Amino acid sequence: xxxxxxIRCIRTRTNGTWTIVxxxxxxxxxxxxxxxxxMYNPEAVIAIIEQMLAPQLIGRDAAxxxxxxxxxxxxxxxxxxxxxxxxxxGIDMALWDIKGKMAGMPVYQLLGxxxxxxxxxxxxxxxxxxAELKEDISHYLEEGYTVIRAQLGGYGGGGFIPNxxxxxxxxxxxxxxxxxxxxxLNAIPRMFEELRVAFGSDxxxxxxxxxxxxxxxxxxxxxRLEPYNxxxxxxxxxxxQIGWYRQLxxxxxxxxxxxxxxxxxxEWLSLVQERLIDFIRVRVSKAGGITACxxxxxxxxxxxxxxxxxxxxxxxxxxxxxxxxxxxxVWNFGIQEVNHFRPAELxxxxxxxxxxxxxxxxxxxxxxxxxxxxxxxxxxxxxxxxRKTYHSPYSLxxxxxxxxxxx
Numbered sequence: 001x002x003x004x005x006x007i008r009c010i011r012t013r014t015n016g017t018w019t020i021v022x023x024x025x026x027x028x029x030x031x032x033x034x035x036x037x038x039m040y041n042p043e044a045v046i047a048i049i050e051q052m053l054a055p056q057l058i059g060r061d062a063a064x065x066x067x068x069x070x071x072x073x074x075x076x077x078x079x080x081x082x083x084x085x086x087x088x089x090g091i092d093m094a095l096w097d098i099k100g101k102m103a104g105m106p107v108y109q110l111l112g113x114x115x116x117x118x119x120x121x122x123x124x125x126x127x128x129x130x131a132e133l134k135e136d137i138s139h140y141l142e143e144g145y146t147v148i149r150a151q152l153g154g155y156g157g158g159g160f161i162p163n164x165x166x167x168x169x170x171x172x173x174x175x176x177x178x179x180x181x182x183x184x185l186n187a188i189p190r191m192f193e194e195l196r197v198a199f200g201s202d203x204x205x206x207x208x209x210x211x212x213x214x215x216x217x218x219x220x221x222x223x224r225l226e227p228y229n230x231x232x233x234x235x236x237x238x239x240x241q242i243g244w245y246r247q248l249x250x251x252x253x254x255x256x257x258x259x260x261x262x263x264x265x266x267e268w269l270s271l272v273q274e275r276l277i278d279f280i281r282v283r284v285s286k287a288g289g290i291t292a293c294x295x296x297x298x299x300x301x302x303x304x305x306x307x308x309x310x311x312x313x314x315x316x317x318x319x320x321x322x323x324x325x326x327x328x329x330v331w332n333f334g335i336q337e338v339n340h341f342r343p344a345e346l347x348x349x350x351x352x353x354x355x356x357x358x359x360x361x362x363x364x365x366x367x368x369x370x371x372x373x374x375x376x377x378x379x380x381x382x383x384x385x386x387r388k389t390y391h392s393p394y395s396l397x398x399x400x401x402x403x404x405x406x407x
Contacts, residue, residue, distance in 0.1 A: 002027045002062045002102060007054040007091065009036065009046045012348065012377035015385050017392070018316040019045060020372055021090035025062055025098060032062075032097030033372050035285045035319035036090025040394050041083055043387065048087040052076060057091070063102070065095045069291040080264040085288045092289025093322045093368065100367035107368055108328035111294060118359040119327040121338040122147035122206060122231075126157070130194050137199065144357025147204040147231055147335055152191055155210035156397055156405070159184025166400045173402035180400065181217045188221060192228035204231035206257070211238040211406045212397070218244070222252035231335070232257035232279050232308070238406040239267055245276040257281045260310045263288075268296070272303050279308040279334050283315070284322045297330040306334030315339055317349040321370045324353050324362045336360060348376035 002025040010020045019042050021034040038045050053072050060068060072088045073079055100107045108114060123140035125148050127133030133150060140148050152158040160177035168178070188207065195205060207230060213221065218236040225233060232255040237244055239261045248256070257279035262268050263286055271277045280300050284293050297307050307330055309323040320339050327333050338355065346352050351363040351370040363369025397405040 002030055004057050004060050004062050007049060009049055010377060012380045014382050016381050016387060017314060020318055021094050023091060023094035030098060030101060032094035033318055034090040034093030035316050036086050037316045038086050039314040039392055044083045045086045048083055053087055053091060062095055062098045065291055082263045082286060085263045086285050089285035089289035092291050096290045097367040104366050106364050106366060107325040111329035114328050115331050118361050119324050119336050120358055121336040121360050122149055123338055124149050126151040126153060128153050130191060134198055146358055149206045149208060150195060155208060156212045158187030168400050174398045178400040179212060179397045179405050181213055185217055185221055189224040192225060196228055206231045206234060208234040209236045211235050215241050215244040219248045219251055222248055222254040225254050226252060230254055235260050242271060245271055249276045257308050272300055272305050275303055277305060279306050281308050281310045283310040285319050290322055290326060293326055297332060301332040306332050308334045309336060311337040311339040317341060317352045318370055320353050321362060321368045324360050325368060328362060345380060348373050348380055
């Protein structure tokens with residue numbers, strides 16, 4: 001038995017945007033780490049961990065992960081919120097890290113062993129125009145990637161109209177480019193037409209809509225993209241409009257990847273059961289950790305849905321490690337989103353996942369195989385950071401009339 005003696009949150013990366021959870025035990029040198037990073041609400045997650053979850057878990061047996069996960073999930077009475085799930089996810093990862101260390105095995109072995117030799121991942125190609133995008137795609141192909149996400153600039157790229165060309169009202173609310181659905185609907189199929197001419201049919205492409213479209217426009221886009229045989233179209237609908245996936249599936253065979261904003265099982269349950277999606281894209285920490293995601297993967301296997309755990313540029317190496325351990329063991333794995341870190345960031349996380357070409361390789365050390373060098377982690381934060389004044393809300397786009405666009 002290894003009793004939990006403490007749960008601590010460690011902030012790192014520039015301006016403290018990453019939150020790493022460290023769970024210690026009464027066995028000398030035995031601890032685990034997990035990811036509870038939330039760039040937009042870090043203090044809220046930390047408060048949940050420190051004020052609500054930690055007092056319940058200290059003194060409990062770290063080996064009883066299933067019981068501890070349900071305890072954390074139910075003990076606030078109201079459940080399934082993004083902040084709570086992130087807090088649970090961070091602790092859950094750390095508990096699996098501890099269990100792997102106690103067993104002397106990497107986590108993926110505890111989950112049933114390897115289903116593959118390595119984990120295929122997809123690159124993120126982008127460009128301000130089609131020429132830049134083609135050049136970036138060529139670089140990824142040279143590195144060995146076979147699946148590549150293609151974007152015209154940032155999310156919604158291809159749909160933004162410069163201020164001087166937009167029909168803005170006299171009292172316009174925005175001074176930057178505005179998003180126009182019709183422009184996006186025309187630009188993205190044209191983009192993929194050019195990419196297929198340039199790169200042929202063997203390269204697998206994905207595209208992230210990032211929920212920018214109204215439901216009917218999303219269906220029109222999926223239909224228009226059918227001739228270009230995408231690997232998947234990501235988050236074409238906002239989570240508030242998931243009921244439209246029934247109409248989308250009836251009208252289009254473009255594969256759908258969904259779930260970046262999902263934190264509640266009721267959001268993905270009907271989509272999986274009715275076979276309305278092809279890939280589940282929740283972030284491991286946001287869904288409640290490894291315990292939650294192995295349940296999701298088992299459900300998806302029964303209905304022919306594959307995994308494609310979400311990463312994102314603001315995410316940390318610990319969440320990536322947890323995702324890759326799941327990827328190694330889950331039979332119905334589809335693809336893993338790649339993440340890129342600066343050399344100094346990787347130095348703070350010895351044992352991190354290694355990327356070679358289009359594959360990710362986890363450490364075979366016990367547990368998650370990744371550690372945290374706290375001295376180097378502290379150096380990453382930089383000068384002038386103050387957790388009490390931290391403020392980093394998500395940047396939102398608007399239409400010409402000022403209406404907000406859902407991210």
